[in-house]
Amino acid sequence: MGENLPDLKSSLSSGVGQNTSAQIHDVLVGRIQKGEIGLKDRLVDTAVAAEFGVSRMPARDALMRLAHEGYLEPSTKGFILPRIDHQEILEIFDLRRLLEPRAAALAAQGLSEVEILLLDATLKDARFAMEEGDQENLFRACEIFRNGWVNAVSNSSLRKTLQRYMTQVQAVRMMTFADPENHPVIVEGNARLFEAFRQRDAVAASDRILRFVFDGEAAYLAAHEEAQKHKTPTAARNG
Numbered sequence: 001m002g003e004n005l006p007d008l009k010s011s012l013s014s015g016v017g018q019n020t021s022a023q024i025h026d027v028l029v030g031r032i033q034k035g036e037i038g039l040k041d042r043l044v045d046t047a048v049a050a051e052f053g054v055s056r057m058p059a060r061d062a063l064m065r066l067a068h069e070g071y072l073e074p075s076t077k078g079f080i081l082p083r084i085d086h087q088e089i090l091e092i093f094d095l096r097r098l099l100e101p102r103a104a105a106l107a108a109q110g111l112s113e114v115e116i117l118l119l120d121a122t123l124k125d126a127r128f129a130m131e132e133g134d135q136e137n138l139f140r141a142c143e144i145f146r147n148g149w150v151n152a153v154s155n156s157s158l159r160k161t162l163q164r165y166m167t168q169v170q171a172v173r174m175m176t177f178a179d180p181e182n183h184p185v186i187v188e189g190n191a192r193l194f195e196a197f198r199q200r201d202a203v204a205a206s207d208r209i210l211r212f213v214f215d216g217e218a219a220y221l222a223a224h225e226e227a228q229k230h231k232t233p234t235a236a237r238n239g
Contacts, residue, residue: 028043028066032081032166041081043080044077100162101207101210102155102158103162108197108200109154111149118148123187123190130183130184150163173186176220
């Protein structure tokens with residue numbers, strides 16, 4: 001989780017670059033978006049400060065900013081990823097249907113050749129993980145794939161909005177990934193989207209991400225219904 005820590009500590013000690021709180025914020029955002037912070041994790045300002053070798057105040061400021069932006073929420077013993085209920089998940093799917101077609105269209109036009117190659121390699125990693133039954137690496141590859149194309153969206157406000165509900169998307173994926181029957185749907189959905197990116201086809205990218213979101217909602221509803229039958233909380237709540 002601390003892959004950027006040496007560079008960060010060096011810049012803090014030298015006083016170069018952004019202020020301390022902003023740098024901690026950016027590192028933690030990256031961890032959240034990569035799925036390195038889970039629903040069971042709790043971020044405490046004193047622990048964050050100790051990790052980054054700073055005083056408590058900039059760590060606290062960074063965590064408060066993340067909470068204000070919707071990445072975290074405060075609890076009695078630190079900060080945690082947002083806990084979302086069934087209705088909120090449905091609203092996120094509605095939001096995704098509105099925003100992601102435009103975002104995918106922009107990504108199709110904005111991805112560099114290097115980024116296309118990286119998406120291709122990530123998709124191959126996902127296929128291999130699926131064939132091996134490696135759910136953890138499959139989940140990781142799918143998150144890297146999504147982050148890769150979202151980061152290429154040229155409209156910065158739209159990109160930041162998509163990144164802001166990344167934790168909610170991850171929570172739903174954790175639930176749907178539990179059923180191996182969903183794995184081919186996820187991988188093939190990404191593959192169809194990648195082909196649109198590779199061909200620089202904005203219309204196809206828009207159509208395919210919309211279909212992907214509909215398929216994701218159907219998988220979530222099936223998982224939620226099954227959880228309700230067994231009278232267990234959904235994974236989006238209990239992690």
